[in-house]
Structure formats: C-alpha cells, structure tokens
Amino acid sequence: MIKFTQLVLTGISVGFIYGLVALGFVLIYKSSKIFNFAQGEMVMVGAFLTWSLLGLFHMPVLPGLILSFIVAGAVGYGFERFPFRPMIGQPILAIIMVTMAIAVFLRGLAILLWANFVGIKFPSIIPEQTIYIFNIPFSSVFAWSFLLVFSLVIGLSLFFQYTRLGLHMRAAAEHHQLAQSMGIRVTRSIAQSWAIAAVVSTAGGFLLGYIRGIDFGLANLGLVALAGALVGGLESFKGAIIGGLIIGVAETLTGGYIGRNLKEVVPFVVMVLVVFYKPYGLFGLERIERV
C-alpha cells in the first residue's frame, strides 16, 4: 500500500509537469488552432538552455532562470512570424508538418550545440532532503516542482482571467475575425501565446531535466505531455492539467508494477483508449461539423 501511495504521489508530481507542458499546447491550440508537435523539442531545448546558463556559465539561479525564460519567450514570439504567419488558412496537414519540421530542426540544433553534454545534470539548486507526507518518504525535489507548477498554473489562470493581454488572447482564441474587428491584433496575440508556451515549456524542461537528467529523450516526454493534453481535451486548461495528471499517474504505476518498457507506451495507450471512447477528450469541445 505504501508503495502504491508513493507511486501515485510521484505520478501526481510528474503529472503536474506534464500538465504544465500540456498547458503550452492548449495555449497555442486555443489561440491559433495549431497543434504544436514541436512542444517536446521546445522542452528539450529549454532544458539545455537553462542548463547552459546555470551549469555552464554558472549564473545564479534566479537570474539564470529568468534569462532563459526571456530567451525562450523571444524565440517563441519569433515563431509566429516565421513560419506560422504564412501558414494561415493552409490545410491541417501542412500545419502539422510545419510543427514537425520545427521539431526536427530544433533537434538538429540541440545536437549541434549540446551533443557533447548529453546526460548532464543540473547543479543541485533545491536542497535535497526527504520529506514525509502521511508517513510516506518523498523527495523534496518533487515537492518543489509541485509548488512551482502550481504557482505557474495559478498565475496563468489569473493572467487569462484578469489582465487586458489575457483578455485579448482569449478573444483571439474565440474567433480571429471577430477579435480583429474589435481592434485586437490577432497576430500579436498569437505571437504572445507562442511566447508564453515557450516559457512554460522551458520551465517544464527545467523541472523534468532536474528530476531525470537532460538528454535528447526529453523531447519524447514532450510527446507524452501531448498525449496528456489530448486526454484532457484540447480546449481546456483544466483538462490539460488533469490529463497530465492521469498520464503521469498511469505512467508511474505501470513503471512501478509492470515494467519500464511498458511505462513508455502507457501514455499513448491511455490516449488511444480515450480517443476511442471520447474523441475530443475529457473536457474538450465537441464540434459540430457542416459541409
């Protein structure tokens, strides 16, 4: 029983990070109807970037993190201008392939810049100690990541609910033309959501990299988070977090009880099952299609 509870708790904290990355997808999807397959690679590059600033250039923790967020945000902002603006109105296949091309490109970039540093670890920032929750031993890293993700999620929700920028982005997500006629610059809104998504995935990359070391496999974890977003439903922030949690818990449970190999595919199995049962996810919007 203790093992079970421990696995569930670990799953929840990993799931929160997946949820955070999934939040990035949902953000972009809601504002521009683009499903970003490069999210995994953005997580990986974000992790390497943060590591370069903290581990390679020995920057202090807080400025280092903030600088990496700024760099990631700027790059994300740029993605809207190229290649996504020319893709407006293109078929879905073309848009999917553009995000995949970005994924391939980012992977190449990561190999070019960081191939010699694979398997590195972040310098220890968070004090390593074991915390007991309900008498269950629990690494403090997980608790910290839990806190960080939680504050990010709260912060993002408040941002979307109560700020002018957030309002603009929600309007742009609702209907591009309508938002434009109300004087909102949709392209800028989309660029901003790309920037936020890049920052969020960098944060996710930092946390995931901190927990399990940084390597090119981080990109696949991004895909896992994508499965989480799909489970939760693409239109819902709440769904992204809950989907991430479901995926995280399912993953650690199979990893703990069955085996490592199955652990890697379980998120996708869960996703396929959910897609069969509820095609638009648990909290997604069901679309009525017309000719």
Next chain:
Amino acid sequence: MRLPSGVFNVSYAQDMTVFRTLYHWLGLVLFLVMLFLVPLFARQYWVDLLSTIAVTVIAIEGLNILAGYCGQISVGHTAFMAVGAYTSAILARQLGLPFWLCLPCAGLAAGFAGIFFGLSSLKVKGFYLALTTIAAQFIIIYLIKTPLEKWTGGAIALHVPEIHLGGFVFKSERQLYYLVMGLTILMTFFAKSLTRGHIGRAFVAIRDNDIAAEAMGINLYRYKLLAFFIGCFYAGVAGSVWSVYAKVISPDDFTLEGSIWQMGMLISGGLGSTLGPIFGAIFIKALNEIVVIAGPLITSVIPAIGAQISAALVEMVFGITLILFLIYEPRGIAHRWEILKESYRLWPFSY
C-alpha cells in the same frame, strides 16, 4: 492541362491515358532500361542508394494513397513497415516460407495493423488522428520489443535469411537490386491504377470534404479503412523488401523520426500525385547524402564545431527544407514538374 501538339482527346478513355504519344512510351522504356542497366556499371554506393530510394518509394506511395489521396494523416508509417519487415522475417525464419509467400503476408499483416489503428479515423481527424498514428508508432515498436520478444529478438537485431525464387538465390546487393526495383515499378503501377479508378475518386472526395463525400453516397467507414489498409499494405511490402535487402533488422530502424522523414519526402515530392513520392524520395535522399558528405568538410575547415555537425545538419537542413516547401511550394516538386512540362510542350510554337 495542355496536351502535346496534335493530340486531342475524343473519348474518356483517351482523357485518362497516362502515356499518350510515341515519345512518352520511348521515354518510359528508355528510363526502365537505364534503371535495369545501373547495377552492371555503377559502384556499390549507387546500387545501395538507388535500392534504398526504391524501397522508400514503395512505402511513400502507400503513404501517398493514405495521406495524399484520402487525406488521413499518418505519422506512424515506419511502424507499419516494421510490422511487414518482422512478419516476413519471422515467417521465413520460423516456418521457412518462401519469399513470394512472405511478401503478401507481410503486406496483409501491416494492412490489418493499419485498419486497427485506422479505426480511430472514423471518430477523429486532423491533429487527433496524427497523434493517434504517433501512438501507433510507439505501441507497435513496444509490442515488437517486449511482448513479442520471443519471435522478434526484442531490441537485438534479427537476421533475415536469404531468399530463393525458383532455384535462384538472391545473394549480392546487385541481384537484390533487380528484385527491389521490379517490385517498386509494380507497386507504383498499382498505385497509379488504383488512384485513377473509382476507389481513387472516392478517396479524393473524402480528402476534400468527408461529410460532403458521405452525403454523396460514399461509405466513409469502408473507404477510410480501405485507405488505411492499402497505405499500410504498401508499408508492409516495403518493410518486407527492406528486411531482405538489409539482411538485418532491428526496432531502431523504424523510428518516429523515420515516419516524419517519409511524410517530409511525400510533401516535398507532392501530395496526391504518383510521381510525387518518387521525386520526394530522390530529392530528400540526395539532399541527405550531400549534407552527410559536406559535414566533415565543414568540420575540417572549422574544427571548433565538432564531429556531430553531420548528424545535426542532416536534421536542420531537412527541417528547413520542409518548412520552405510547405510555405512556398505546398504542392511539391511534382507540381513544378507539371509546370515545366507545360512550358516546353508547346515550345517554340505556343499560342
């Protein structure tokens, strides 16, 4: 489309003709003869390259039927190649079946795997479908690696026995080249014929608007699953041929990146045309080879970059190429080829 000078269509059959004039036929025959003469003169490198391209062409023709004609996005195509490769290898190893039996079995196995994962296409499309096929990629490779380890050898490479056809043993790459090339030509011919008939038209209707297609009396269930079956059948055949050519297969040959590359080849070649996959496979492979050769040169000029430059450049160049194609020529090289043909067809007496 403009016709060559002096050629006029007077019947529907003529309108659908692929090869119209004597010169078309001459060109085709010359091309085929050249293809079959290659192994007699060329170095091993070219034989290998051409065979790899030919196998890829088979797989991408299937992907083209699935994604280019029927509009069902699949980003797990190499997994279905793996199904085909492992099916034919295991049948040959365990039961000693001859290749001419293994090959269709491999195609069928991959086709049915395709139908299974294609079931989700009845409920979802677009991004959701793309992600479901990515899931197929991971799930199939997992099945090969772990539960079926007894037969597949798991992550360890599996040796594929030599093949016999009649009393003839295919040993060297040059002999296998003929097998690969022959099959490629056959499969391309089937793909072209299929897409010209009523099935191809139904696929195009589904691609353009599936609800409208359904309203016009096309059975979506049947045709979407048929598209998945045919597309994955092609992948299975390609996988089977590849396993025979490579002689050794392992799950690492069939990655998600491979699937993305195949999709990239299809897009740069041109979706929805039989020529597209051929152009795309040749173009991307050629680009790849150039980058692989250029990588060490760059390192020798600027040593600071390091030896990983080739691996990195291959991916970066592919990514950039794909983005540029999608933005500037979404209809691919095949479309450019059409334009080129138009421009010389009436030259110099255009009206």
